[in-house]
Amino acid sequence: xxxxxxxxxxxxxxxxxxxxxxxxxxxxxxxxxxxxxxxxxxxxxxxxxxxxxxxxxxxxxxxxxxxxxxxxxxxxxxxxxxxxxxxxxxxxxxxxxxxxxxxxxxxxxxxxxxxxxxxxxxxxxxxxxxxxxxxxxxxxxxxxxxxxxxxxxxxxxxxxxxxxxxxxxxxxxxxx
Amino acid sequence: xxxxxxxxxxxxxxxxxxxxxxxxxxxxxxxxxxxxxxxxxxxxxxxxxxxxxxxxxxxxxxxxxxxxxxxxxxxxxxxxxxxxxxxxxxxxxxxxxxxxxxxxxxxxxxxxxxxxxxxxxxxxxxxxxxxxxxxxxxxxxxxxxxxxxxxxxxxxxxxxxxxxxxxxxxxxxxxxxxxxxxxxxxxxxxxxxxxxxxxxxxxxxxxxxxxxxxxxxxxxxxxxxxxxxxxxxxxxxxxxxxxxxxxxxxxxxxxxxxxxxxxxxxxxxxxxxxxxxxxxxxxxxxxxxxxxxxxxxxxxxxxxxxxxxxxxxxxxxxxxxxxxxxxxxxxxxxxxxxxxxxxxxxxxxxxxxxxxxxxxxxxxxxxxxxxxxxxxxxxxxxxxxxxxxxxxxxxxxxxxxxxxxxxxxxxxxxxxxxxxxxxxxxxxxxxxxxxxxxxxxxxxxxxxxxxxxxxxxxxxxxxxxxxxxxxxxxxxxxxxxxxxxxxxxxxxxxxxxxxxxxxxxxxxxxxxxxxxxxxxxxxxxxxxxxxxxxxxxxxxxxxxxxxxxxxxxxxxxxxxxxxxxxxxxxxxxxxxx
Numbered sequence: 091x092x093x094x095x096x097x098x099x100x101x102x103x104x105x106x107x108x109x110x111x112x113x114x115x116x117x118x119x120x121x122x123x124x125x126x127x128x129x130x131x132x133x134x135x136x137x138x139x140x141x142x143x144x145x146x147x148x149x150x151x152x153x154x155x156x157x158x159x160x161x162x163x164x165x166x167x168x169x170x171x172x173x174x175x176x177x178x179x180x181x182x183x184x185x186x187x188x189x190x191x192x193x194x195x196x197x198x199x200x201x202x203x204x205x206x207x208x209x210x211x212x213x214x215x216x217x218x219x220x221x222x223x224x225x226x227x228x229x230x231x232x233x234x235x236x237x238x239x240x241x242x243x244x245x246x247x248x249x250x251x252x253x254x255x256x257x258x259x260x261x262x263x264x265x266x
Numbered sequence: 267x268x269x270x271x272x273x274x275x276x277x278x279x280x281x282x283x284x285x286x287x288x289x290x291x292x293x294x295x296x297x298x299x300x301x302x303x304x305x306x307x308x309x310x311x312x313x314x315x316x317x318x319x320x321x322x323x324x325x326x327x328x329x330x331x332x333x334x335x336x337x338x339x340x341x342x343x344x345x346x347x348x349x350x351x352x353x354x355x356x357x358x359x360x361x362x363x364x365x366x367x368x369x370x371x372x373x374x375x376x377x378x379x380x381x382x383x384x385x386x387x388x389x390x391x392x393x394x395x396x397x398x399x400x401x402x403x404x405x406x407x408x409x410x411x412x413x414x415x416x417x418x419x420x421x422x423x424x425x426x427x428x429x430x431x432x433x434x435x436x437x438x439x440x441x442x443x444x445x446x447x448x449x450x451x452x453x454x455x456x457x458x459x460x461x462x463x464x465x466x467x468x469x470x471x472x473x474x475x476x477x478x479x480x481x482x483x484x485x486x487x488x489x490x491x492x493x494x495x496x497x498x499x500x501x502x503x504x505x506x507x508x509x510x511x512x513x514x515x516x517x518x519x520x521x522x523x524x525x526x527x528x529x530x531x532x533x534x535x536x537x538x539x540x541x542x543x544x545x546x547x548x549x550x551x552x553x554x555x556x557x558x559x560x561x562x563x564x565x566x567x568x569x570x571x572x573x574x575x576x577x578x579x580x581x582x583x584x585x586x587x588x589x590x591x592x593x594x595x596x597x598x599x600x601x602x603x604x605x606x607x608x609x610x611x612x613x614x615x616x617x618x619x620x621x622x623x624x625x626x627x628x629x630x631x632x633x634x635x636x637x638x639x640x641x642x643x644x645x646x647x648x649x650x651x652x653x654x655x656x657x658x659x660x661x662x663x664x665x666x667x668x669x670x671x672x673x674x675x676x677x678x679x680x681x682x683x684x685x686x687x688x689x690x691x692x693x694x695x696x697x698x699x700x701x702x703x704x705x706x707x708x709x710x711x712x713x714x715x716x717x718x719x720x721x722x723x724x725x726x727x728x729x730x731x732x733x734x735x736x737x738x739x740x741x742x743x744x745x746x747x748x749x750x751x752x753x754x755x756x757x758x759x760x761x762x763x764x765x766x767x768x769x770x771x772x773x774x775x776x777x778x779x780x781x782x783x784x785x786x787x788x789x790x791x792x793x794x795x796x797x798x799x800x801x802x803x804x805x806x807x808x809x810x811x812x813x814x815x816x817x818x819x820x821x822x823x824x825x826x827x828x829x830x831x832x833x834x835x836x837x838x839x840x841x842x843x
Contacts, residue, residue: 105463109405153591157588161588163410163464164465
């Protein structure tokens with residue numbers, strides 16, 4: 091079990107410092123591990139950043155990676171979770187010619203059925219936004235491809251865990 | 267020459283004073299107790315050198331002949347003293363030349379702070395003269411690094427640098443300071459760093475784990491200890507000795523751990539690893555409990571991992587959680603500072619002895635003696651062996667000297683045969699295997715402990731990688747004793763070519779210069795020995811010299827180092843010939 095490759099979401103709580111992204115990505119690079127996606131944002135704690143990294147690896151190796159990440163001075167704590175242990179999604183945007191919206195009736199149905207949202211419309215193009223699981227986004231992409239997509243972008247995975255990740259207590263413990 | 271500072275102003279917790287960043291840097295270093303810096307000046311670090319000139323009664327700068335030499339000297343200083351070594355360089359090539367030493371310090375857990383000058387902040391990223399992204403370059407090989415662009419950051423960042431370099435599992439830290447930050451003025455005060463909230467240097471000891479470790483140790487029939495540098499870094503030599511003596515367990519060492527207890531200690535069963543002793547390697551695969559203490563299961567120690575101590579219950583005493591289960595799965599991971607864990611476990615350990623088990627080590631040693639050691643130390647052939655040179659150094663230093671070795675055959679011979687009565691006696695580049703390490707490292711070691719004899723044992727290949735540091739020795743009068751074991755080959759590579767590449771000696775034979783003349787060119791007393799009967803007198807002359815001394819010993823050209831665990835083989839497959 092431990093030696094089969096699987097998708098893991100790594101969550102890293104860190105200080106907000108220049109250079110930390112380089113330090114963390116170097117850990118993966120050195121071990122020849124491909125990062126499927128990465129998202130860095132603020133977290134629920136003030137002045138603490140959160141990395142969400144999606145990787146495909148064995149549990150044995152993901153555990154070692156967590157050890158190496160936590161070893162970095164400015165990393166507060168790192169966790170790894172399986173898909174089942176997280177609520178996750180990705181976000182994407184499509185830029186499409188506006189005329190298609192009126193000429194191709196099918197597009198309106200696709201938008202409705204996919205729960206996508208129109209962000210803006212002007213004379214030349216409209217922008218569609220969709221958040222959800224990877225396969226939903228991929229399906230929408232496939233369907234819209236038939237009509238021509240001017241631009242497409244998809245974000246890295248973001249995820250929250252079902253269980254608690256006790257960061258606040260850890261930081262409080264340091265202050266005491 | 268006494269390079270230590272004579273006066274020292276206290277800059278700790280004083281009232282603030284309005285000064286420049288570069289002066290603040292020098293005062294910060296003094297506040298951290300630094301009295302020697304190894305470095306090399308240049309454009310982007312010049313303001314700091316100007317301050318060093320003004321503060322030379324408090325802090326001594328040693329001009330090495332290459333920045334790599336500065337890092338190795340700082341490493342030698344740190345390894346022998348346990349204090350943080352400091353190296354300094356300018357931006358660009360000065361900074362990149364530090365990288366080998368930084369990588370060496372990282373893999374061998376050596377506390378070191380490197381300070382580099384950087385182009386002014388408005389020029390960052392503009393490909394300015396001597397600009398290089400040293401923070402980016404050094405990231406994978408530093409414990410921490412940081413770029414300072416404002417003078418006011420200096421005291422806090424320097425305090426943090428020293429705290430991080432020294433605490434927990436030590437390592438190198440690099441601080442890059444832009445030239446404008448060096449010139450800028452601000453209100454300087456200095457406070458020591460007492461903690462970083464995202465960094466936990468020492469894990470808390472889990473008493474229940476200690477209890478189960480003690481139980482396993484007490485129940486063991488054929489236990490064995492393999493200890494590493496962690497014992498020395500944790501300053502736990504006394505605790506370790508007490509533990510070994512009470513438990514009665516045969517103890518073997520990695521090359522980074524040797525000297526933590528005396529070589530002659532009856533429970534010291536020798537070296538593990540590729541060129542280690544026969545008994546501890548073989549018996550690793552026969553013990554029922556393996557106690558790994560402050561070591562990290564390097565591949566040169568374990569050989570083929572899947573065949574390493576699979577029968578044994580592994581108890582791993584370790585300060586760095588990332589080392590647990592990294593290479594060898596620990597049945598009982600004992601996290602914590604070894605000084606703490608060993609002293610806490612001591613009362614739980616039963617006093618025992620393992621006479622039959624110990625006899626097995628002695629029996630295998632006998633085999634190794636007949637096949638290998640006898641020929642190394644008491645050769646009957648004409649050519650000199652590296653082993654007999656070490657034997658003579660042992661005799662004359664009585665195990666008190668620090669042996670600083672480079673990398674290759676002579677290093678393995680030095681580690682195998684050098685005798686130590688004192689801790690921190692073996693200074694070598696273990697993890698990175700950096701040729702050129704020994705000469706500059708010996709300079710740093712000698713300056714840190716002028717009262718201790720420091721003997722650099724170097725091969726003819728590695729010697730020429732940092733040979734220019736003879737200039738540093740001449741200028742500082744550091745009384746380093748240098749022994750070059752010259753076989754006119756890159757001996758270790760040649761040995762592999764002989765054994766595994768059908769004797770195709772690709773680029774390993776060396777046409778060497780007259781090393782004695784070169785040493786004399788630097789006004790260093792020098793001698794060459796080619797015959798056995800000259801050896802003892804020459805070493806005596808070297809050891810009794812009050813000054814630096816260079817001794818070239820021309821040894822057998824094609825000797826091999828045995829025992830040997832071939833790369834990828836199991837420790838059980840150790841070869842004696």
